[in-house]
Amino acid sequence: MNFSYSPKVEDLRRRVSSFMDEYIVPRHREWLDAVHAGQFPPPFMEELKAKAKAEGLWNLFLPHLKDDEPGTRLTNLEYAPLAEIMGRISWAPEVFNCNAPDTGNMELLHMFATPAQREQWLTPLLNGEIRSAFAMTEPDVASSDATNITTSIRRDGDDYVINGRKWFITNAAHPNCKIFIVMGKTNPDAESHQQQSMILVPMHTPGVKVVRNIPVMNHVSPEGHCEVTFTDVRVPAANLLGEEGSGFALAQARLGPGRIHHCMRSIGAAELALELLIERAQARKTFGKHLHQHGTVGEWIAKSRIEIDQARLLVLKTAWLIDEVGAKAARKEISMIKAIVPQLHTNVCDRAMQVFGAMGVSPDTPLADHWTWGRALRYADGPDEVHLQAIARMEIAQGKEKTGTSATYLTAPLRD
Numbered sequence: 001m002n003f004s005y006s007p008k009v010e011d012l013r014r015r016v017s018s019f020m021d022e023y024i025v026p027r028h029r030e031w032l033d034a035v036h037a038g039q040f041p042p043p044f045m046e047e048l049k050a051k052a053k054a055e056g057l058w059n060l061f062l063p064h065l066k067d068d069e070p071g072t073r074l075t076n077l078e079y080a081p082l083a084e085i086m087g088r089i090s091w092a093p094e095v096f097n098c099n100a101p102d103t104g105n106m107e108l109l110h111m112f113a114t115p116a117q118r119e120q121w122l123t124p125l126l127n128g129e130i131r132s133a134f135a136m137t138e139p140d141v142a143s144s145d146a147t148n149i150t151t152s153i154r155r156d157g158d159d160y161v162i163n164g165r166k167w168f169i170t171n172a173a174h175p176n177c178k179i180f181i182v183m184g185k186t187n188p189d190a191e192s193h194q195q196q197s198m199i200l201v202p203m204h205t206p207g208v209k210v211v212r213n214i215p216v217m218n219h220v221s222p223e224g225h226c227e228v229t230f231t232d233v234r235v236p237a238a239n240l241l242g243e244e245g246s247g248f249a250l251a252q253a254r255l256g257p258g259r260i261h262h263c264m265r266s267i268g269a270a271e272l273a274l275e276l277l278i279e280r281a282q283a284r285k286t287f288g289k290h291l292h293q294h295g296t297v298g299e300w301i302a303k304s305r306i307e308i309d310q311a312r313l314l315v316l317k318t319a320w321l322i323d324e325v326g327a328k329a330a331r332k333e334i335s336m337i338k339a340i341v342p343q344l345h346t347n348v349c350d351r352a353m354q355v356f357g358a359m360g361v362s363p364d365t366p367l368a369d370h371w372t373w374g375r376a377l378r379y380a381d382g383p384d385e386v387h388l389q390a391i392a393r394m395e396i397a398q399g400k401e402k403t404g405t406s407a408t409y410l411t412a413p414l415r416d
Ligand SMILES: Cc1cc2nc3c(=O)[nH]c(=O)nc-3n(C[C@H](O)[C@H](O)[C@H](O)COP(=O)(O)OP(=O)(O)OC[C@H]3O[C@@H](n4cnc5c(N)ncnc54)[C@H](O)[C@@H]3O)c2cc1C
Pocket: 101, 133, 134, 135, 136, 137, 138, 141, 142, 143, 144, 145, 167, 168, 169, 170, 171, 216, 225, 376, 377, 379, 380, 381, 382, 383, 385, 386, 389
């Protein structure tokens, strides 16, 4: 087992880091000011995207990228340390066309779109010309169980008609958001996992209404986590993604890579928080000692290092498994990282915020924003508890397969 990054990945890490240091970090203040002034995306965003594209730091997340598609093809394992670097600044992933939820949506379209759907939606997404949203969660039902979804997708002649209410739909307030992938029910009488389908709904179709951008812990994200209503929205039948009744399977296919990308970025956010914590603990003194010389703070530093390294190893193993056996076979590991990494993300940010004193909860460091996002990730793409339940189920099932040895051992009669 080799724990070092390959020379190719080391080179890319160096290039992504330099890009961040040279073009993104120095513009962070400008980004915040522009967004506060209502200019989103800020005017320099297109310039940065063009630079990243020209440097081959584009669409790094898509292992099945075709030769004629823009970007650099990498495995999930190769991409993980790069996503980690991007995760240090909330808006950086979009510069590299590697931001959620567009990456998950592009993966989905890459796998299931028809040639016409690819041309109309995937190509501009891969080019970074438009943005997209994924609409599954509904306010009226417990959406962590996707079989509860009630939005209806009803066939009417050559069209489908969509009615429903969704919320927390990320990207729906982005001015470049042009397409929703909507999950709803085409056949409520079918077997519970075959009732759902996904359909492509252009943003400006009559009947689509973005009702509000929901603040997360009072933080308003400019791209939005929006409540959206669909009232008698009519789209051609050709907009269906995959087969009727395949929505549940498509959602599982989409959420695998989507979840691991979130976790990779979270490791980067936690790493940044630890760096800031250490810097601050070395700079400030109380009661005659630097903060890191107080036992509690020293322990926070040590625990954070251990937890980040543990989580990173599991994320890398999961990335490797997805490359080797696919997201479906790696679903236990995907749930494992999704259940622990957002908590790690918030825990390390929380410790760093505490070491910064009152400044930790102000907008003068990136910590409070990173904490907020880590907290939100404990729901997005499935709450912790649902992942823990899935892990337990798989573990028990795998335990049964293995019962041979352990059961014999436990029930073997004592010998003289
Ligand atoms: C910032 C943010 C962005 C999001 N972006 C999107 C998006 O782009 N598109 C989209 O469709 N959705 C999005 N979501 C929604 C997210 O996917 C849902 O919130 C999540 O799936 C949970 O659904 P729910 O909120 O309906 O919670 P519910 O299903 O009502 O669950 C509530 C709670 O019940 C508990 N629970 C549920 N099942 C179990 C179980 N088996 N065992 C123990 N406890 C359990 C959990 O604690 C859970 O938090 C986003 C959410 C946030 C916060």
